[in-house]
Amino acid sequence: TQLLEQSPQFLSIQEGENLTVYCNSSSVFSSLQWYRQEPGEGPVLLVTVVTGGEVKKLKRLTFQFGDARKDSSLHITAAQPGDTGLYLCAGAEGNEKLTFGTGTRLTIIP
Amino acid sequence: EPEVTQTPSHQVTQMGQEVILRCVPISNHLYFYWYRQILGQKVEFLVSFYNNEISEKSEIFDDQFSVERPDGSNFTLKIRSTKLEDSAMYFCASSVRRGLGNIQYFGAGTRLSVL
Numbered sequence: 001t002q003l004l005e006q007s008p009q010f011l012s013i014q015e016g017e018n019l020t021v022y023c024n025s026s027s028v029f030s031s032l033q034w035y036r037q038e039p040g041e042g043p044v045l046l047v048t049v050v051t052g053g054e055v056k057k058l059k060r061l062t063f064q065f066g067d068a069r070k071d072s073s074l075h076i077t078a079a080q081p082g083d084t085g086l087y088l089c090a091g092a093e094g095n096e097k098l099t100f101g102t103g104t105r106l107t108i109i110p
Numbered sequence: 111e112p113e114v115t116q117t118p119s120h121q122v123t124q125m126g127q128e129v130i131l132r133c134v135p136i137s138n139h140l141y142f143y144w145y146r147q148i149l150g151q152k153v154e155f156l157v158s159f160y161n162n163e164i165s166e167k168s169e170i171f172d173d174q175f176s177v178e179r180p181d182g183s184n185f186t187l188k189i190r191s192t193k194l195e196d197s198a199m200y201f202c203a204s205s206v207r208r209g210l211g212n213i214q215y216f217g218a219g220t221r222l223s224v225l
Contacts, residue, residue, distance in 0.1 A: 033213065042114075042201050042216035043153065088153065092212050096166045097143070097155040098203075 003027075004091055004101035012107040016078055021087055021104040023072045029091030032065055032072045033098065037086045046087075079108045112136040114217035116202050122223045123192055131187045131220045133202030142185045143203040143214060144177065146170070153201065159185065192224045 004025045013019055023032070031050045035043035047056050049065035049072060056063045060083075062075040072089055086105050090098040115134045123129050135142050144156040157167040159177050176188045185204075189196055199221050203214040 031212070035216075040199075040219075040221070042116075042218045045213065045215060048213050090153075096141075096158045096212070097168070098145075098153075098214060099155070100145075100153040102152050 004089055004099055006087075006089060006101040006104050008104060009102065010105050010107075012109060013079060014109050015080060018075065018077050019079055019106070020073055020075045021106070023074075023089035023101050025070050025091060027091075028069050029093065029099075030069075031092045032069070033090045033092065034063055034072070034074055035088045035090060037088055037103075039086075043088055043090075076106075079106075081108045081110050084108050114202055114204055114215055116200075116217035116220050118220060119218065120221045120223070122225065125194055125224055126191050129189050129192055129222065131189075131200050131202075131222070133185045133187070133217055134183050135185055135202065135204030136206075136215060137183070139204035139206050139215075141165075141205045141207070141212070142177075142179070143205075144187045145201045145203060145216075146198040147201065147219075148198045156187075156200075189222075192222075194224050197222055197224045 007022045033048045034046040036046055037043045047063045052067045052069045054065045060077045064073050084107050086103050088103050089101040117132045142159045145153050147153045155168050157171045157177055158165045174190045178186050199219040201219045202217045205212050205214045
């Protein structure tokens with residue numbers, strides 16, 4: 001079973017600061033997806049990265065897939081209170097299932 | 111924007127009862143999935159379904175679970191005899207393709223409470 005560890009588990013920072021959260025595995029994934037989940041709701045897709053070394057930007061969010069396709073990072077610039085939420089990475093194994101990470105709960109303090 | 115819809119949003123049942131959780135995937139999607147999330151834990155894969163067959167299932171998906179696509183739009187998860195430990199959020203997801211293009215879109219979930 002492939003495992004995805006996310007760090008930190010909890011992060012609380014002031015509005016305007018920058019932050020990076022990490023998603024690490026000892027296994028290779030064919031692609032990796034980042035989701036955001038609000039309490040009582042389903043994961044909402046933010047981005048998919050496929051190629052080793054790939055970088056994708058979504059406004060103030062920058063996603064990177066490691067060269068070996070085992071890890072990924074999410075960097076947020078100038079965090080805003082609206083960024084508060086649970087961020088999940090999920091690795092695609094073969095053609096089918098997603099293996100989810102443990103999640104990073106982010107709180108942005110106004 | 112198309113979305114995956116799930117009903118009911120909350121299901122309360124007695125232990126031993128059967129429950130059916132319903133999902134309407136995005137209309138042009140061909141691959142369907144169920145995941146569950148026990149409170150405070152990570153999202154776990156249950157089963158994937160394509161072309162009216164289960165294509166992959168996890169060890170969680172035992173004989174008490176079944177899935178069905180009874181018509182062209184619905185995708186259901188049945189739990190035959192619920193246990194207390196089945197209490198969780200159940201998420202349905204769908205994707206238009208497999209492999210590198212496998213981008214899964216999730217519904218809002220059904221919260222199952224087994225008493």
